Amino acid sequence: MNLDDGLATAVAVAREAGKLLLDGFSQQKKIERKSSAVDWVTQYDKAAEELIFSRLRAEYPSHGFIGEEGTDAAGAEGYTWYVDPLDGTNNFAHGFPIFCVSIALYQEEKPLLGVIFDPTRGECFTAVSNQGAHLTTAGGHKTQLHVSTEGDLVSSLLATGFPYDRQTSDDNNVRQLSAFLQVAQGIRRPGSAALDLAYVAAGRLDGYWEFKLHSWDIAAGILLVQEAGGTVTFMDGAPFTIQSRLSLVVSNGRIHDPMLAILKMTG
Ligand code: IPD
Ligand code: CA
Numbered sequence: 001m002n003l004d005d006g007l008a009t010a011v012a013v014a015r016e017a018g019k020l021l022l023d024g025f026s027q028q029k030k031i032e033r034k035s036s037a038v039d040w041v042t043q044y045d046k047a048a049e050e051l052i053f054s055r056l057r058a059e060y061p062s063h064g065f066i067g068e069e070g071t072d073a074a075g076a077e078g079y080t081w082y083v084d085p086l087d088g089t090n091n092f093a094h095g096f097p098i099f100c101v102s103i104a105l106y107q108e109e110k111p112l113l114g115v116i117f118d119p120t121r122g123e124c125f126t127a128v129s130n131q132g133a134h135l136t137t138a139g140g141h142k143t144q145l146h147v148s149t150e151g152d153l154v155s156s157l158l159a160t161g162f163p164y165d166r167q168t169s170d171d172n173n174v175r176q177l178s179a180f181l182q183v184a185q186g187i188r189r190p191g192s193a194a195l196d197l198a199y200v201a202a203g204r205l206d207g208y209w210e211f212k213l214h215s216w217d218i219a220a221g222i223l224l225v226q227e228a229g230g231t232v233t234f235m236d237g238a239p240f241t242i243q244s245r246l247s248l249v250v251s252n253g254r255i256h257d258p259m260l261a262i263l264k265m266t267g
């Protein structure tokens with residue numbers, strides 16, 4: 001497996017799917033409910049997933065493929081592509097311009113490459129294992145990404161999100177949000193877990209936590225954060241491994257222990 005070729009394919013596919021989403025952004029959306037009343041899917045989520053897997057399958061027919069909108073196929077040699085064709089569906093459906101395409105390739109537990117493309121800003125975040133994380137701007141300018149150096153929660157900008165069962169489960173991140181609000185400089189809820197992670201990698205956010213995520217939400221973003229020098233763990237501090245459902249703390253490393261302490265206190 002040549003990772004440069006894999007990255008070039010993933011970037012081209014993410015950009016193509018991003019264009020499909022951007023074209024759909026101003027159109028009428030057909031909305032269906034999935035796991036709960038607040039968990040939506042549009043025709044554009046489905047069309048983008050179809051497009052992405054048709055391209056990846058053509059290039060890598062023996063690989064495994066896991067996507068949010070139903071794609072689930074095992075592959076050879078442990079290679080698996082994790083795809084969120086539209087991360088930030090609720091934003092997209094409301095016309096709120098924060099959403100992205102997220103594509104990652106793993107071999108068993110090991111992240112090999114990740115791409116997160118934000119079509120409204122034209123920003124393409126990429127990472128390859130042991131080769132760093134990069135941002136290519138809409139103008140084509142490419143820079144290496146590094147996490148921030150902030151060491152105090154009181155000066156940290158954090159992000160989080162809330163699970164789709166938040167109206168029926170007490171395990172809905174409200175206690176944790178309340179505790180972080182008391183100690184951090186600011187909290188954001190952008191609405192796209194993949195972009196939250198890309199922004200930690202880019203030093204735009206100092207940390208992020210969220211419960212009950214899926215593999216496709218974070219598969220690309222965690223490699224970006226790791227390659228940008230940040231830290232990714234489970235809520236109890238155990239090292240990250242890819243799983244179908246997960247709850248994560250992600251940071252620049254310096255504020256990781258204080259974040260874990262708050263999560264322990266409120267858990
Ligand atoms: C959601 C977004 C959101 C996060 C949810 C995810 P979707 O993904 O990433 O920020 O809070 O947990 O499920 O449904 O827009 O692909
Ligand atoms: Ca998602």
Ligand code: CA
Pocket residue numbers: 045068084085086087088089
């Ligand atoms: Ca999605």
